[in-house]
Amino acid sequence: MKYQVQENCLTIYLPKEVDHHNAEEMKKEADAVIDRNHIKYVIFDFEKTDFMDSSGIGVIMGRYKTICLIGGEVWAVHANERIRKILTLSGAAKIMQIYEEEKP
Amino acid sequence: MKNTNEMEIRFDSRSANEGFARVAVASFMTQLNPTVEEVADVKTAVSEAVTNAIIHGYDSETEKVCIRCRIEDNVLYVEVSDRGCGIRDVEEAMRPMYTSKPEQDRSGMGFAFMEAFMDSVEVESEQGKGTRVKMKKTVGKGRELWTTQSL
Numbered sequence: 001m002k003y004q005v006q007e008n009c010l011t012i013y014l015p016k017e018v019d020h021h022n023a024e025e026m027k028k029e030a031d032a033v034i035d036r037n038h039i040k041y042v043i044f045d046f047e048k049t050d051f052m053d054s055s056g057i058g059v060i061m062g063r064y065k066t067i068c069l070i071g072g073e074v075w076a077v078h079a080n081e082r083i084r085k086i087l088t089l090s091g092a093a094k095i096m097q098i099y100e101e102e103k104p
Numbered sequence: 105m106k107n108t109n110e111m112e113i114r115f116d117s118r119s120a121n122e123g124f125a126r127v128a129v130a131s132f133m134t135q136l137n138p139t140v141e142e143v144a145d146v147k148t149a150v151s152e153a154v155t156n157a158i159i160h161g162y163d164s165e166t167e168k169v170c171i172r173c174r175i176e177d178n179v180l181y182v183e184v185s186d187r188g189c190g191i192r193d194v195e196e197a198m199r200p201m202y203t204s205k206p207e208q209d210r211s212g213m214g215f216a217f218m219e220a221f222m223d224s225v226e227v228e229s230e231q232g233k234g235t236r237v238k239m240k241k242t243v244g245k246g247r248e249l250w251t252t253q254s255l
Contacts, residue, residue: 020155021119027209051126051144053151054213062209082144089220090213 001029008040014049018056026059034063040072044096047078057090064095075099109135109175114168117158117186125171126150132173133180136243145221146180146241152214153184153237160204161188161235182222182239190231198227 002013010033015022033039042063046052064074074096076087087093111132115121126147133146150171157169167187174181191197197204198219203212218225222239229235 017123019119019122019151020159021122024119051147051151053148053155054211054217055155057211057213058209061211065209082141086148086217089217090211092211 001026003033005033005037005039008038009043010034010037010039010041011043011045013045013047016048016050018049018052018059020055023055023059027062030059030063031066034066040067040070041075042067042072043075043077045077046080046083049083050080052083052086054090057086057092060092060096073097106176110173112170112172114170117162117167117169119158122151122154122158125154129171129173129182133243136175136178136180138243142241142243146182149218149221149239150182150184152217153239156214157184157186157188157235161186163189178243180241180243183236185234185236187234190233191227191229191235192231194227194229
């Protein structure tokens with residue numbers, strides 16, 4: 001998993017495809033980083049991602065459950081139309097902030 | 105005479121095969137000349153069904169998952185089956201947010217996604233015998249057929 005920690009903010013750079021196969025490892029790693037660095041904000045960066053199924057929603061919901069207890073937030077950035085559709089359909093869009101990029 | 109085509113694949117119930125499964129079905133359906141959106145819909149639905157077979161049907165055992173695809177004119181039929189543990193209560197399993205493994209933070213959206221992205225989803229399951237998910241999608245709905253004009 002590619003990630004970056006800045007103060008209490010964790011950015012997870014999601015892979016090209018987010019499915020059950022790579023979600024499991026991502027969950028474990030993310031939880032360890034969140035725990036170790038007292039993370040309050042988790043940013044999911046979808047820049048490279050063109051496929052995500054409900055396993056990805058599980059990753060987001062699970063991390064939300066952890067950090068909402070300490071008043072944290074979950075964000076999505078660089079989400080393409082398809083990813084937005086998945087986030088909306090699953091209800092994940094209700095619990096997370098989706099960063100709207102300015103159109104050039 | 106209907107224009108038909110079929111394919112069948114069987115693979116080990118390893119999570120690494122999830123990507124293979126959805127790409128295989130996606131490439132089979134290209135003969136229907138689908139939109140990018142339609143391909144993405146089918147890939148998501150296949151991924152959900154195969155993931156279910158692997159984590160729920162077989163738990164952690166490695167057995168075979170079978171996918172059968174059939175094309176009839178512009179309709180794609182996809183059937184994902186396993187010979188795993190089966191589903192006790194199909195109606196309950198198909199309810200959005202329901203998951204039998206809450207400790208693994210699964211979202212419980214698998215069947216909801218299949219239903220959202222396909223035209224119809226049918227589940228046949230028998231405990232101890234396995235599960236068969238039958239999905240159907242009409243490709244190119246509402247799209248005007250265009251023909252090239254002869255010069």
